[in-house]
Structure formats: structure tokens, C-alpha cells
Amino acid sequence: MKKLVEISLGIVTSVGGFLEVGSMATAAQAGATFGFRLIWAILLGTICIIFLVEMAGRFASVSGHTIVDAIRERFGFNAFLWPLFATLLVNFMVMSAEIGGVAIAAEFATGIGFQWWALPVAFLTWLLLWKGTFGFIEKGVAILGLVTLCFVVAAVMLKPDWKAVAAGAIPSLPEHDGANYWFMAVSILGASISPYLFTFYSSGAIEDHWNKTYLGTNRAIAGLGMTFGGTISVGVLIVAALVLGAHGINQVNDYHQLPLLLIPTFGFWGFVLFIASLAIACFGAALEIGLQQAYLVAQGFGWTWGEDLKPREDPAFCGIYTLSLLLAAIPITLGLDPLKLTIFSMAVTAASLPLTVVPFLFLLNDERYVGEHRNGMISNAAVIFIIALGFVLAVVTIPLQIFGGS
Amino acid sequence: MAAMQLAAGISRDKNLWLWRSYLLLTLLALAACSSSEPIEQQSKIAASASQTAAMVVDAWAAGAAPSDYASAALQSTAEILAEARRQLQSDNSDQPGERRGVVTAIGQLSAAARRAQAGVEAGNPRQVGQALQDLRTATAELAAYTKYVAPKS
Amino acid sequence: MDLLRDLLDKQVVDRKQVKIGKVDGLVAELRPDKPPRIVAIELGAITLARRLGARPGRWMAWLAARLGGERHAEPHRIAWKKVRDIDVDIKVDIDVRRTAIFDWQDWLRDHVIGRIPGA
Numbered sequence: 001m002k003k004l005v006e007i008s009l010g011i012v013t014s015v016g017g018f019l020e021v022g023s024m025a026t027a028a029q030a031g032a033t034f035g036f037r038l039i040w041a042i043l044l045g046t047i048c049i050i051f052l053v054e055m056a057g058r059f060a061s062v063s064g065h066t067i068v069d070a071i072r073e074r075f076g077f078n079a080f081l082w083p084l085f086a087t088l089l090v091n092f093m094v095m096s097a098e099i100g101g102v103a104i105a106a107e108f109a110t111g112i113g114f115q116w117w118a119l120p121v122a123f124l125t126w127l128l129l130w131k132g133t134f135g136f137i138e139k140g141v142a143i144l145g146l147v148t149l150c151f152v153v154a155a156v157m158l159k160p161d162w163k164a165v166a167a168g169a170i171p172s173l174p175e176h177d178g179a180n181y182w183f184m185a186v187s188i189l190g191a192s193i194s195p196y197l198f199t200f201y202s203s204g205a206i207e208d209h210w211n212k213t214y215l216g217t218n219r220a221i222a223g224l225g226m227t228f229g230g231t232i233s234v235g236v237l238i239v240a241a242l243v244l245g246a247h248g249i250n251q252v253n254d255y256h257q258l259p260l261l262l263i264p265t266f267g268f269w270g271f272v273l274f275i276a277s278l279a280i281a282c283f284g285a286a287l288e289i290g291l292q293q294a295y296l297v298a299q300g301f302g303w304t305w306g307e308d309l310k311p312r313e314d315p316a317f318c319g320i321y322t323l324s325l326l327l328a329a330i331p332i333t334l335g336l337d338p339l340k341l342t343i344f345s346m347a348v349t350a351a352s353l354p355l356t357v358v359p360f361l362f363l364l365n366d367e368r369y370v371g372e373h374r375n376g377m378i379s380n381a382a383v384i385f386i387i388a389l390g391f392v393l394a395v396v397t398i399p400l401q402i403f404g405g406s
Numbered sequence: 407m408a409a410m411q412l413a414a415g416i417s418r419d420k421n422l423w424l425w426r427s428y429l430l431l432t433l434l435a436l437a438a439c440s441s442s443e444p445i446e447q448q449s450k451i452a453a454s455a456s457q458t459a460a461m462v463v464d465a466w467a468a469g470a471a472p473s474d475y476a477s478a479a480l481q482s483t484a485e486i487l488a489e490a491r492r493q494l495q496s497d498n499s500d501q502p503g504e505r506r507g508v509v510t511a512i513g514q515l516s517a518a519a520r521r522a523q524a525g526v527e528a529g530n531p532r533q534v535g536q537a538l539q540d541l542r543t544a545t546a547e548l549a550a551y552t553k554y555v556a557p558k559s
Numbered sequence: 560m561d562l563l564r565d566l567l568d569k570q571v572v573d574r575k576q577v578k579i580g581k582v583d584g585l586v587a588e589l590r591p592d593k594p595p596r597i598v599a600i601e602l603g604a605i606t607l608a609r610r611l612g613a614r615p616g617r618w619m620a621w622l623a624a625r626l627g628g629e630r631h632a633e634p635h636r637i638a639w640k641k642v643r644d645i646d647v648d649i650k651v652d653i654d655v656r657r658t659a660i661f662d663w664q665d666w667l668r669d670h671v672i673g674r675i676p677g678a
């Protein structure tokens with residue numbers, strides 16, 4: 001019974017982690033421009049993240065190491081610096097985008113420009129990390145995050161042509177805007193396969209004292225939780241296709257277009273629900289990424305870490321999330337467009353994937369860490385596939401976006 | 407005691423070349439280029455922006471969107487349209503007739519979005535309704551010209 | 560035991576299970592006609608910088624001496640005989656509060672973190 005509660009809580013938590021400004025924005029763009037045709041990218045991203053999250057949880061449960069900790073130990077300090085800096089940078093951009101997401105929700109709600117909200121949002125995030133415990137943050141984000149289910153409800157109420165939806169689950173070549181199509185596919189994959197998600201998950205497993213008895217729980221949470229999150233993303237895409245696309249709005253390049261998503265279905269409540277979903281999803285992600293930055297550095301250098309400790313007991317750990325939140329608020333305060341930042345950082349995330357995923361191939365096959373619970377053929381194939389995917393898509397499409405004139 | 411540092415250089419051979427070559431490849435790829443047709447692209451952006459403005463106005467009129475939001479969204483849309491127009495004016499190539507038509511239509515769209523914004527701010531549904539009419543007319547014009555300029559798609 | 564594989568970069572905890580850092584370097588004694596012997600483990604920024612190269616090592620040593628005084632001009636060393644157990648973590652029989660390893664964290668606590676309400 002306790003395990004069942006844990007599983008359901010874990011599933012809800014993964015939704016909080018999965019759905020953030022990146023998946024919402026990329027799914028909305030893809031739906032508006034290409035209808036249902038990019039659903040396959042969300043499915044593919046979801047399958048990839050299921051594998052990675054399951055491995056991160058299994059690794060932490062069996063070895064007692066977090067992923068970051070083990071990368072340093074297994075590959076040495078000099079090699080560790082590459083994924084460290086890549087992840088710090090990507091996390092900085094994504095966190096900035098999340099703060100921007102909450103800030104535009106606040107702008108929609110109050111009419112006061114989003115720049116003015118960046119610092120208050122960063123402060124509120126910091127306050128929760130400062131005062132809260134891991135369980136409180138995890139569960140709070142999880143339960144509030146359920147509001148994002150309104151996208152699935154809206155998608156069903158719009159009565160999509162389910163045959164067309166199913167057809168979108170199969171990859172197809174675009175008829176028009178090839179460069180844009182592939183760039184969006186990359187952004188969706190980047191939004192689904194966020195490195196902070198699986199590194200955070202492995203730290204969470206250690207914080208929650210997981211051991212080998214949690215392997216089944218881990219598998220259930222990874223599989224069901226990420227599927228749940230992916231379903232909501234597909235919901236956003238369907239709504240975007242049927243609302244924006246059907247109204248001739250094929251280019252989503254302005255964040256002001258986003259609240260229109262739910263208005264035709266729910267009227268004024270749609271506007272409110274959109275604001276709530278955006279604010280909660282992004283706020284939860286900002287919390288998790290703030291913690292993740294601190295985990296990353298503290299685990300990499302072997303300092304005391306843990307969200308349940310008082311700030312006095314791990315001053316360096318708290319110092320890092322304080323500084324990261326402050327820095328991440330700066331671009332938004334200076335007026336950088338949150339939507340553009342989001343799309344760009346999702347593509348950069350995809351490009352950084354090989355750096356963070358290659359270590360999985362070594363760690364999950366190293367018997368000194370995982371013993372008999374090492375990767376099977378399928379998991380290894382999945383890791384290699386993700387590395388190749390991140391590499392090929394990023395290298396091919398980022399230049400298209402930068403030089404293609406968006 | 408003959409103590410010695412062993413640490414330096416130890417991890418040199420731990421797959422460092424892998425990270426390095428990846429970075430290099432990414433940078434090389436960034437140097438590659440692609441092209442796009444500006445007029446087609448700008449017309450698409452303009453068409454999408456005009457539909458956005460219409461949808462915002464409809465939502466506002468139905469009481470589903472607050473005035474603050476509607477006004478900010480319309481202002482932003484007007485700016486996007488003005489920018490698209492500026493982009494088209496600045497690069498001069500052939501097809502002057504249809505191109506001028508597209509530029510004029512986008513200009514009208516931008517102005518209509520501004521009027522709609524003013525109407526929303528004044529709480530004047532009549533003015534907003536009038537602006538919506540202008541938006542629709544200019545959208546149709548833009549669509550007609552775009553057909554000439556960009557026959558494909 | 561493969562020293563580099565099984566020791567270097569592992570987590571070090573002190574007598575009270577406080578995470579004090581990683582094994583950033585190893586100090587070996589060269590003995591004539593006998594294999595070298597590990598005499599100490601090293602922790603801290605200077606050791607890490609030396610792993611990147613001789614020049615970063617000198618810069619970091621200079622910086623550490625400037626910021627922390629003579630006490631910090633050399634890397635922190637823990638004698639090998641203090642190592643008690645090598646498992647997921649390496650347990651050493653010292654009390655981190657009696658060393659200079661956490662001087663900078665103490666400074667951070669006393670001057671920054673501790674001054675924020677709620678710490």
C-alpha cells in the first residue's frame with residue numbers, strides 16, 4: 001500500500017517535471033504550424049526520457065551514487081568538466097526560460113510587463129528552496145501541476161479526428177518548410193529529454209533513500225509518469241492544431257498568442273486555466289532546475305548537499321541555487337523575449353544531449369556500480385539511439401535556424 | 407621523503423578526445439548555411455499575425471479575455487506586422503507590383519491592429535468592430551497578393 | 560587495487576559522515592627498488608587546477624594564498640593511515656572542523672548565508 005502511494009505520487013511528480021514552458025511552447029508551435037504531424041516527436045522524446053529516467057533511478061537505487069557523482073568518479077575530473085559546464089549552461093538558459101514563463105503568466109494576469117516579474121519570481125522560487133524540504137517541494141509541485149490536465153480535457157472536447165492524430169504518431173516527411181519542420185522536431189525532443197529531469201531524478205532517489213527494493217517502483221514511476229507527461233504535451237499539440245492552426249494562425253512567434261489556446265473551449269475560464277497551467281508548470285520546473293544546479297556542483301565537488309538540511313549546514317549548496325536563480329532572472333529582467341529564449345534553449349538542450357547521455361552507456365554497464373542490474377540489450381540500444389539522435393538532429397538543424405532567418 | 411604528484415594528467419586519456427571532437431563538429435556545423443525566401447516568409451508571418459489579432463478581438467468582445475491582455479497582444483501583433491513590412495521594404499529585388507501590394511496590405515493590417523488596440527483601451531466595442539472589419543479586408547488582400555508572389559505552397 | 564580507478568575522484572566523508580570533498584589527487588612516495596606507495600590523499604582547488612595543467616595549478620595556488628593566507632597556499636592533505644574504509648564513500652578518521660578544508664564554507668556561512676533570515 002505504501003508503495004502504491006509512492007508510485008502514484010511519483011507519477012504525479014514526473015508530470016510536474018515533464019511539462020514546463022519548453023514542452024508547452026514547442027508543442028503549441030508544432031501544432032499550429034504542422035497540425036498533428038509532429039506528434040511522433042513527442043512520442044519519441046517521451047520514450048527516450050522513460051529509458052533515461054528509469055536508468056537514472058536504477059543506478060541511484062543500486063549503487064547509492066547520483067549520476068553526477070558517478071560521472072566525476074568514473075571519468076575523472078578533467079572529463080567531468082565538459083558535461084558540467086554544458087549542463088550548467090543549458091540549465092541556466094532553461095531556468096531563465098522557466099522564470100520567463102511564470103513572468104508572462106503574471107503579465108497576463110496583471111497587465112504589468114513581464115520584465116518586472118522576473119526578480120519577484122526568482123525570489124519566490126528561492127524562498128521555497130530556502131525554507132522548504134524536498135518532500136514539500138516535490139509534492140506541492142506535483143499536486144498543483146494536475147491543473148495542466150485541462151489541456152487533455154480541451155483536446156478531447158475539441159473532438160479531433162483521432163485517425164489523423166494516430167497518423168501523426170508515425171514520422172513523415174514535411175510537404176513544406178523542411179528546415180522549420182526539423183528544427184521543431186529537435187526542439188520538441190530537447191523539451192522532452194531534459195537533462196535536468198534525469199539528473200534531478202537520481203538525486204531525488206538518494207534524497208528519498210531509495211535502495212534495491214525500489215527497482216519496481218522506479219520502473220513504474222518512470223514509465224507511467226513520463227507517459228502521463230507526454231500525454232499532456234500531446235494534448236497541447238492537439239489543442240494548438242485545432243484552435244490556432246484552424247484559425248489560420250500558423251506561426252507562433254509571440255507569447256501573446258498562447259492564451260488563445262484554451263479560450264474557444266472554456267471561454268474566460270480558459271484564459272484563467274492557461275495562466276494557472278503556465279505559472280505552475282514553469283514555477284515547478286524553476287524550482288527543480290534551481291535545485292539541480294546546486295546538486296550538480298555540490299555532487300561534482302563532493303560537498304555536503306541535501307534540500308532537507310538547513311542552509312547553515314550546507315552553505316555552498318544554498319549559495320549555488322541562490323546565485324543561479326539571481327543570474328537566471330537577469331536576461332528576463334533585461335527584456336529578453338521568453339518565448340524565443342525557450343525555443344532556442346530547447347534546441348541547445350538537444351545539442352548537449354550526447355555530453356550528458358554518453359556517460360549512461362558506461363555507468364549502466366559497469367558492474368562495480370550496478371552489479372547484476374546492468375543494462376540489457378534494449379536499454380543500451382536506447383542509449384545509443386538517443387546519443388545518435390541528439391548528435392545528428394542538433395548538428396543538422398541548429399544552423400538551419402540560425403542562418404535560415406526565422 | 408620523495409613525494410610526487412600523480413594527479414596531473416591522469417584523466418587526460420579518459421575519453422577527452424570524444425568531448426573535444428563533438429564540440430568541434432558542432433561548431434563546424436554552425437558554420438554551414440541555408441536560405442529562405444523573405445517575401446514568402448514575411449507574408450506567412452503577417453497572415454498569421456492578422457489572424458491572431460482577429461482572434462484576440464473576438465475573445466475580448468466575448469468577454470473571454472481581459473482588456474489588459476487584449477491590448478498588449480494587439481500592440482505586439484501590430485509591432486510584428488510593422489516589422490514584417492520593414493523587412494520587405496528594406497530588401498529590394500524584382501516583382502515590384504505584387505511586392506508593393508503585399509507591403510501595402512501588411513501596412514494596413516498593422517494600422518488596423520493599432521486601431522483595435524486603441525478601441526480596446528478605450529472600451530469602445532464599435533471602434534474595435536470597425537478595426538476587425540479592416541483587418542479582415544486587409545487579410546483577404548494580402549492573401550490575394552501572396553498567391554502571385556509565392557505560387558508554391 | 561587499481562588506484563586511479565578505485566580511489567581517485569571518490570567521495571570522502573569524515574568521522575561524522577560529513578561530505579568533505581572528493582579525492583582530488585593522490586600523493587605517492589617513490590622508493591628505490593620497490594613499487595611506489597600511497598602516503599596521502601589530496602583535496603581542494605589547487606589539486607584540481609594542477610590536474611588541468613601546471614599553469615592553472617600555479618594560478619590557483621597564488622589565488623588561494625591571496626584569499627586564504629599561507630595556510631591555503633598548499634593543497635589539503637589527509638595521511639593515508641587515516642583512511643578507514645573504502646566503499647561507496649571513502650571514510651577518513653578526521654574531524655573536518657579541525658582542518659582548513661571547510662574554511663571557505665565557514666566564511667560563506669558566517670558572512671553571507673548565515674546573515675540571510677531563516678538560515
